[in-house]
Amino acid sequence: MNLTLHIALTHVRNRARQTLVAMAGVATGVGFSIMMAALMQGSQEDFIKTLVDALPHIAISDDLREPTLQPADTAYAAAEIHGLTPNVRRRGIKNPMATIDALRSWVPGALTPSVQSKAIIRFAGRNRSVSIIGIEPRSEATVSNLAVKMRQGTLASLYRANNAIILGDRLAEKLGARINSNVTLATTGDVNLTATVVGMFHSGFRMTDENSGYVLLKTAQILENQTGLVNEIRVRTNDPMAARLIAERIGAETGYKSISWQESQEDLLSTIQIRNILMYTIVGAILLVASFGTYNIISTITHEKTRDIAIMKSLGLRSQTVRRIFLIEALIIGLAGAMIGWVLGYLLCRGLGSLEFKTPFSDSNRMAISYSWVHYGLATAIALISSLVAGYLPARKAARLHPVDIIRGAT
Amino acid sequence: MSGRDGMRAPLIEARHVSRVLRETVPVTLVRDITLAIGEREFVAITGPSGSGKSSLLYLLGLLDLPSEGEVLIEGRSTAHMDDDERAAVRLARLGFVFQFHFLLPEFTITENVALPMRALGRLTEAEITARAEELLASLGLADHRAKTPDGLSGGQRQRVAVARALANDPLVILADEPTGNLDSKSTAQVFAILRDLVDQHGKTVVAVTHDLNLAARMDRRIEIVDGAIASDLRAEPA
Ligand SMILES: Nc1ncnc2c1ncn2[C@@H]1O[C@H](COP(=O)(O)OP(=O)(O)OP(=O)(O)O)[C@@H](O)[C@H]1O
Ligand SMILES: [Mg+2]
Numbered sequence: 146m147n148l149t150l151h152i153a154l155t156h157v158r159n160r161a162r163q164t165l166v167a168m169a170g171v172a173t174g175v176g177f178s179i180m181m182a183a184l185m186q187g188s189q190e191d192f193i194k195t196l197v198d199a200l201p202h203i204a205i206s207d208d209l210r211e212p213t214l215q216p217a218d219t220a221y222a223a224a225e226i227h228g229l230t231p232n233v234r235r236r237g238i239k240n241p242m243a244t245i246d247a248l249r250s251w252v253p254g255a256l257t258p259s260v261q262s263k264a265i266i267r268f269a270g271r272n273r274s275v276s277i278i279g280i281e282p283r284s285e286a287t288v289s290n291l292a293v294k295m296r297q298g299t300l301a302s303l304y305r306a307n308n309a310i311i312l313g314d315r316l317a318e319k320l321g322a323r324i325n326s327n328v329t330l331a332t333t334g335d336v337n338l339t340a341t342v343v344g345m346f347h348s349g350f351r352m353t354d355e356n357s358g359y360v361l362l363k364t365a366q367i368l369e370n371q372t373g374l375v376n377e378i379r380v381r382t383n384d385p386m387a388a389r390l391i392a393e394r395i396g397a398e399t400g401y402k403s404i405s406w407q408e409s410q411e412d413l414l415s416t417i418q419i420r421n422i423l424m425y426t427i428v429g430a431i432l433l434v435a436s437f438g439t440y441n442i443i444s445t446i447t448h449e450k451t452r453d454i455a456i457m458k459s460l461g462l463r464s465q466t467v468r469r470i471f472l473i474e475a476l477i478i479g480l481a482g483a484m485i486g487w488v489l490g491y492l493l494c495r496g497l498g499s500l501e502f503k504t505p506f507s508d509s510n511r512m513a514i515s516y517s518w519v520h521y522g523l524a525t526a527i528a529l530i531s532s533l534v535a536g537y538l539p540a541r542k543a544a545r546l547h548p549v550d551i552i553r554g555a556t
Numbered sequence: 557m558s559g560r561d562g563m564r565a566p567l568i569e570a571r572h573v574s575r576v577l578r579e580t581v582p583v584t585l586v587r588d589i590t591l592a593i594g595e596r597e598f599v600a601i602t603g604p605s606g607s608g609k610s611s612l613l614y615l616l617g618l619l620d621l622p623s624e625g626e627v628l629i630e631g632r633s634t635a636h637m638d639d640d641e642r643a644a645v646r647l648a649r650l651g652f653v654f655q656f657h658f659l660l661p662e663f664t665i666t667e668n669v670a671l672p673m674r675a676l677g678r679l680t681e682a683e684i685t686a687r688a689e690e691l692l693a694s695l696g697l698a699d700h701r702a703k704t705p706d707g708l709s710g711g712q713r714q715r716v717a718v719a720r721a722l723a724n725d726p727l728v729i730l731a732d733e734p735t736g737n738l739d740s741k742s743t744a745q746v747f748a749i750l751r752d753l754v755d756q757h758g759k760t761v762v763a764v765t766h767d768l769n770l771a772a773r774m775d776r777r778i779e780i781v782d783g784a785i786a787s788d789l790r791a792e793p794a
Contacts, residue, residue: 146681148671148674148675151667155662155663156662159662452658453660453661453662456658456659456660457660457671457675458643459619459646459652459658460646460647460652460671460672460675460720461643461644461645461646461647461648461650461672461675461676462643462647462675463639463640463643463644464639464640464643465640466675548619549614549619549620552614552619552654552658553610553611553614
C-alpha cells in the first residue's frame with residue numbers, strides 16, 4: 146500500500162470514535178442534502194408537469210402584436226390627430242380554419258380553435274360570473290387533458306343538446322346544478338341563452354373548477370354575437386420545452402400574439418429558480434457545517450501527532466508528503482461519510498415518498514420525490530471539497546513544522 | 557588506498573558554521589565550527605551539558621540551518637538547497653538515531669524500519685519488507701518484528717532506531733546520545749553495534765555522548781565547550 150495512505154488509514158483507524166463522529170456529521174449533511182434536492186426537484190417536476198398538462202403549450206389570441214395603425218397615421222408621417230373615430234377592428238382571428246390548416250402543416254403538435262367568452266351563469270336564483278370556453282370536442286381532446294378530467298359525461302356529450310354545457314365540478318356544486326339541469330347564460334352584450342348541463346369535469350385546479358364551463362364553438366359564437374368567431378387557437382406541442390421557440394415563429398408568421406406556457410408562467414418559473422438558488426445555498430451551508438467536524442478531527446490528529454510529524458520530517462519525508470497524509474485523512478472521512486450519507490439520503494427519500502397527506506391545492510397526496518444520480522454526485526462533490534478545505538488548513542500547518550524545533554524540545 | 561582516501565571529499569564538512577537563535581536576547585548555540593568527517597570514522601562529540609553538542613549534530617545532519625558558514629555533504633554545498641532538497645539528502649545519505657528512540661508508536665517495528673525505504677521508493681514493497689526484517693534480525697530483533705515500539709525495552713527500541721537509520725544504507729549515522737537512557741548492558745550492546753558498523757560495514761558514525769568511557773573507546777573525540785570546538789583528538793591506531 147502507498148505510504149501516505151497507509152499512515153493516513155492508521156491514524157484514522159486508531160481514532161475510531163472521533164472519526165465516526167466526523168463521518169456521521171458528513172453523512173447527515175449529505176443525507177439531508179440529497180433528501181432536500183430530491184424533494185425540491187420532485188415537487189418542481191411535479192408542478193411543471195401539472196402545469197404543462199393543464200395549460201395549452203401555446204395560446205394564439207386575436208390581439209395583434211402591434212396596435213393597429215389608424216388610417217390617418219399611415220397618411221401623415223408626423224402628425225397628431227384628434228377627434229377622429231378610430232377604425233373598429235373586427236374581433237377574432239381572420240380566416241381561423243385556414244390559419245389552423247397552415248399552422249398544422251409545420252407545427253409539431255396538435256391545434257384546436259376556441260372562443261373565450263365571459264358570462265353570468267344563473268341557476269336556481271344563484272349567479273356566478275364565469276369563463277365560457279367554446280371548443281371543438283374532437284380536436285380539443287388532442288390539445289388539452291379535459292377529456293380525461295371528465296367526471297360525468299364526455300366531451301362528445303356537448304352534441305347531445307342544442308345548447309349544451311360542461312361545468313367544473315365545484316361550479317356545479319356551488320350552483321346546485323346537476324346533469325340535465327338547464328342553466329341560463331347572460332353576457333354583457335345582452336345575449337341570453339339556456340343551456341343544458343351535459344357533463345362535469347375536475348381539473349384539480351380550484352380556480353378552473355369553480356369558474357369555468359365548456360360549450361361548443363357555435364354556442365360561444367352566439368354568446369359573443371359573431372358567427373364564425375375564433376379568438377384563440379390553442380396548441381399542444383409534442384415537446385413542451387420547444388413551445389417557446391415555436392410560439393415565436395407562430396407569432397412572426399401570423400402576426401397574432403402567440404404566447405408559450407413558459408412565457409405566461411414566467412413569474413412562477415422564476416420563483417422556481419429563486420427556490421433552487423436558495424436550496425443550493427442551504428445544501429452548501431449544511432455540508433460546510435458538516436465539514437467543521439472534519440476540521441476538528443484533522444486538527445486534533447495533527448496536534449497529537451506533532452512528534453510523529455517531526456520524526457517523519459527529520460527522516461527526510463517531504464512537506465508535501467506530510468500534507469498529503471492529512472488531506473487523505475480528511476478525504477477518507479469525507480468519502481466514507483458521503484457513502485453513509487447516500488444510504489441515509491435514499492432512506493429519507495423513500496420514507497418521505499411513502500407519507501400520505503392532503504393538500505388544498507391539488508389532488509396529489511404523496512410527496513413528489515425525484516431520484517437522480519446528480520443529487521448524490523453533487524452532495525458528494527460538495528462534501529469532498531469542503532472536507533479538503535477543512536483538512537487543508539491543519540495539514541498545511543503540520544507540513545510547515547520544523548522538526549528540529551520539536552526534537553530540541555524533546556531532548 | 558589511503559592515498560586516494562585523502563583526495564576524496566569528506567562525507568561531512570562544516571566551514572565556519574555558527575548558529576544563533578534570534579530570541580529577544582540572541583542565543584549562540586554553535587560558534588565558528590570548522591571540521592571534516594571522512595569515511596569509516598567513529599567520532600565522539602563530547603562536552604558539558606548545554607554546550608551545543610546536539611545543535612552541532614542537527615547542523616551536520618541538515619536538520620537545522622547555520623546562521624553563518626556552510627555545511628557540505630560529500631563535497632556538495634547545502635547552503636542553497638531548499639527544504640525538500642535537504643530532506644532528500646537526509647533520506648538517502650544520512651541516518652539519525654536520537655536519545656529518545658523516536659519511533660512511530662502506531663506502527664510495528666518492521667513498518668518503522670521500512671518507512672524511510674518506502675519514502676525513498678527505490679525498492680518494491682516485498683524487497684523493503686525483506687530488508688527491514690533482515691536489518692532487525694541482524695540487530696537481534698527477529699522475534700519482535702510484528703510488535704509495536706510499546707512492546708519493547710529501551711535497549712530494543714534503540715536498536716530498532718539504529719535499524720531504521722540504516723534502512724537506506726547511508727554512509728553516515730548521526731546519533732544523539734544513543735545510549736543516554738540505557739542500562740549498562742543495553743549500552744554495551746548498542747555500542748557494539750555501532751562499532752561493528754564502522755569496522756565491518758565501512759560506515760561512519762558520529763555520536764554525541766556524555767559517557768567518557770564510551771568516548772574513549774571511539775576513534776576520534778571532538779570536545780565542544782560553549783558552542784565551539786575545544787579539542788579534536790584522534791586515537792592512536794591500535
Ligand atoms: N529553543 C531554544 N531557545 C533558547 N535556548 C536554547 C534553545 N535550544 C537550545 N538552547 C540552548 O542552547 C544551548 C545548546 O543546546 P544543546 O541542546 O545543543 O546542548 P547540548 O550540548 O546538546 O546539551 P545536553 O548535553 O544537555 O544535551 C543550551 O544552552 C540550550 O539551553
Ligand atoms: Mg543534547
